[in-house]
Amino acid sequence: MDNIKSMIKITSLNKSYGKKQVLFDINLDVHEGELFGFIGKNGVGKSTTIECILGSKLFESGEILINDLDIKKEPIKVKSIIGYSPSEPICYEDMKGVEYLEFISSIYHISPQKFMQNLNFLLKALDLKEEDLYKEIRSYSHGMKQKLCLIASLIHNPRIWILDEPTVGLDAMSTFELTKIMKDYVKLGGTCFVASHNIDLIAKICDRVAIIKDGKIFNVFDLKKEPSLRNKISAIFIKLYNEK
Amino acid sequence: MIGQLILKEFQTNSLFKTHGIKRVISIISSIVLLAFFICLEILIYSLIYNKINVYADLNDSFFIVLIFAITILGILGYVPITQKTFFNSESERLIYSTLPLTSYDIILSKGVNLYTKLLIFNLSTSYVFGATYAYIRSSNFTFYIIFFFMMLLLTFLMEGVAFLLVIPFNEFKKLLSKYKILSFIIMIALLLFLVISYSLILNAFINLVRDASLDNLFTASNIEFLNYIAKYLLPISSMTYFSRTLDMSVNFLGSFLIPLFIFSIGTIILNLYIKKYFNSSLAQFNNKKVKSLTYKFTNETNALIRKEIHLALNKNDGIFSYISLIIAEPFLVFSVVSSVNLIFNTGNLNYVLTLFPSIYLTLDTLLILLFLSIINLNSSMSIAKEKNTLLIMKTLPVSYFKQFLIKLSVPSILSFISYLIGLILLVSFKEISVINFFMMILIGASSIISLNISSLYTDLRGKKENNFLVTFIGFIFPIITVGVGTVTIVFIDNEFSELIFFSIILLIQILYMVSLLINIKKRISKLFLRFEGVNL
Incomplete structure (x- = not known):
């Protein structure tokens, strides 16, 4: 166990919106090179946890270490190694696809060669046409915007890839391709944290899965060690949410 | 269903958006403002009436031309509103296209709201002038009633024309967006037109203030021309004659048939257009030639600046508000200051200058600084424009302070260039x-930075609607600084007065700007993290 490096380490995280506490003493440890699933119903704190990890939300207490760096103390260093795809595709809609990707790449200081290499691979993998990148993003369909956000989140070769509901708006083929990219990404040593309410997908591809309910982590299941759990996660999830 | 749609349209009206005490305050303040506006109209029209009464038969023609001009202005003003009402919301198009609604239902629901707004406009402008006209002429009370009905018909006419014009306007807007x-170019041309019109109106106003005679304007040939065209300005001329004489035979066609005919034609044609609009597919791509991908490498700062320029020029509101104001600023400042x-150099107000030479x-x-405030407060749109993309800003590996400075720099530089052109003029x-020129460069620069910091700060605190800080820095602060400068030179009256006056203003401005910068640097991270933009 000692040689396993922790890429995302959350300790006693508490977060409130005004007087309403939404996260209660969250503890999570995501290892390097693993595909970590984070499941829960809508509105239970998945996105809030992610935004705390990203350093885009304040939290009252607790500690979040990303690659041993404290998000509160060294946010810039942390952000430079993370790629994030939000639940709703968010990008500058007045830009063309290519302009948006240029913007992101410039911020992350990507070399033109690396950019082209990554872009060609991702365009092909996500079935987005090159000519689509020359259209204004506002004219894209929801699925196309989602694909663009996925490309933008990976274009700079992040060490940690965080995805919030990545399959929403994607067709079956693109979902299949995305899962393949996620698997390849971790195979190459990246760490992938994926939040979703698509339990079947998470159970199928993830190495470990955490279930969150009412802002508290219910349990973390190691599906790599116990593959039989892959078929039971759905039942566990439903049973948990049916409990009062 | 139709009733609910009509209600929905009224609920989106700004007066109905607020609740409780805010709604009461909103309604009362609107009524007070309207009353003030009406009083002003009556006063101005009575003044003009008395002034032109010396020219034979001119008042009738002038009244018709005035109402006709208001009608044209009303139509031109309502075409963009109609366009916004029918064609601006993509989500509404999506919702409406799935509901069991005919295109006539959509026109009716939105048309009722537009008609009401247009009627309020007519009653608060044309009808007020009509009533004043009738009162001065001691007309029979029937004029007031008949003219009111004429306003109802005129509103139909205006709405009909607006329905017809909204189609080319919408197509033109689509073309412009491409x-x-x-x-x-269109924006520059429009601005030039507006600035020239503004100068002409200002000159006319100055002439009135300086008590000049109108003989140059109302020559015999001009009066003849005005009387001639007034007869043909249908349906206003026939509506006015009908209200006055109740002579059905001659004026029936113009008063009744023309408005209703144009309204019907407008509705039918708009219906055809709307049918097509609500049934067309949502994503329409233009088939541009595909280029092979080229990557324009730039550094982090340039990338952020480019993004800010993108936001500043962001189509509809960008080009037609902030940038246009920036372009117009030098001309407007020059017109007003000159x-x-x-006014103070010539005419009746010249004596003020002898009493208060520093006026x-x-x-x-004060005028230059107030203009600067009005123009620059609009640049605060830049954070609000981020909307949900604020999440991108939050996740970028760039410090919030740097992002803030870049957000500050783009509108500040643009404003400063515009401001400098105004000063050079x-x-x-x-x-x-x-001396004034050089000192005002420094004062203006610090003022622009303070204004933009304040409005960005207010934006980040999410208090755009209750922005005391912005009002303070934009309007009260210039009055205070200029006031302090003025009071000082009243007591220290020597050859350095002008320099002292500007130095005091500059000192206060710089102190305030530095304190704002220090404060924002301390709090920027918390402000960014607390600012939600939208609920994600």
Whole structure:
């Protein structure tokens, strides 16, 4: 166990919106090179946890270490190694696809060669046409915007890839391709944290899965060690949410 | 269903958006403002009536031309509103296209709201002039009633024309959104037109203030021309004659048939267009030639600046608000400052200058700073424009302070260039002194930075609607600084007065700007993290 490096380490995280506490003493440890699933119903704190990890939300207490760096103390260093795809595709809609990707790449200081290499691979993998990148993003369909956000989140070769509901708006083929990219990404040593309410997908591809309910982590299941759990996660999830 | 749709349209009206005490305050303040506006109209029209009464038969023609001009202005003003009402919401198009609604239902629901707004406009403008006209002429009370009905018909006519014009307007807007250069050229042309019109109106106003005679304007040939065209300005001429004489035979066609006919034609044609609009597919791509991918490498700062320029030029609101104001600013500042100087230099107000010689300095400086405030407060849109993309800003590996500074720099630089052009115009035409020019450069620069920091800060605190800080820095602060400067030179009256006056203003401005910068640097991270933009 000692040689396993922790890429995302959350300790006693508490977060409130005004007087309403939404996260209660969250503890999570995501290892390097693993595909970590984070499941829960809508509105239970998945996105809030992610935004705390990203350093885009304040939290009252607790500690979040990303690659041993404290998000509160060294946010810039942390952000430079993370790629994030939000639940709703968010990008500058007045830009063309290519302009948006240029913007992101410039911020992350990507070399033109690396950019082209990554872009060609991702365009092909996500079935987005090159000519689509020359259209204004506002004219894209929801699925196309989602694909663009996925490309933008990976274009700079992040060490940690965080995805919030990545399959929403994607067709079956693109979902299949995305899962393949996620698997390849971790195979190459990246760490992938994926939040979703698509339990079947998470159970199928993830190495470990955490279930969150009412802002508290219910349990973390190691599906790599116990593959039989892959078929039971759905039942566990439903049973948990049916409990009062 | 139709009733609910009509109600929905009224609920989106700003007066109905607020609740409780805010709604009461909103309604009362609107009524007070409207009452003030009506009083002003009555006063101005009575003044004009008395002034032109000396020219035979001119008042009738002038009244018709005036109402016709208001009608044209009303239509032109309502075409963009109609366009916004029918074609601006993509989500509404999506919702409406799935509901069991006919295109006539959509026109009816939105048309009722538009008709009401247009009627309020007519009653608060044309009808007020009509009533004043009737009162001065001691007309029979029937004029007031008949003219009111004429306003109902005139509103139908205006709505019908607006329905017809909204189609080419919408197509034109679509075209402009594709070609930004074209929209920029159109915007410049429009601005020039507005600035020239503004100067003409200002000159006319100055002439009135200076008590000049109108003989140059109302020559015999001009009066003849005015009387001639007034007869043919249908349906206004027939509506006016009908209200006055109740003569059905001659004026029935113009008063009744023309408005209803145009309204019907407008509705039918708009219906055909709307049918097509609500049934067309949502994503329409233009088939541009595909280029092979080229990557324009730039550094982090340039990338952020480019993004800010993108946001500042962001189509509809960008080009037609902030940028247009920036372009118009030098001309507007020059027009107003030179006019004020002219008023105090000549005519009845010349004696003020002999009593208070520094009034020039005070008024010019105050006007320039107030113009700067009005123009620059609009640049605060840049954070609000981020909307949900604020999440991107939050996740970028760039410090919040740097992002804030870049957000500050783009509108500040644009504003400063515009401001500098205004000052160069003023000093070139000797409207301000050379000392004034150089000092105002420094004062303006610090003022622009303070204004933009304040509005960005207010934006980040999410208090745009209750922005005391912005009001303070934009309007109260210039008055205080100029006031302090003026009071000082009243007591220290020597050859350095002008320099002292500007130095005091500059000192206060710089102190305030530095304190704002220090404060924002301390709090920027928390402000960014607390700012939600949208609920994600």
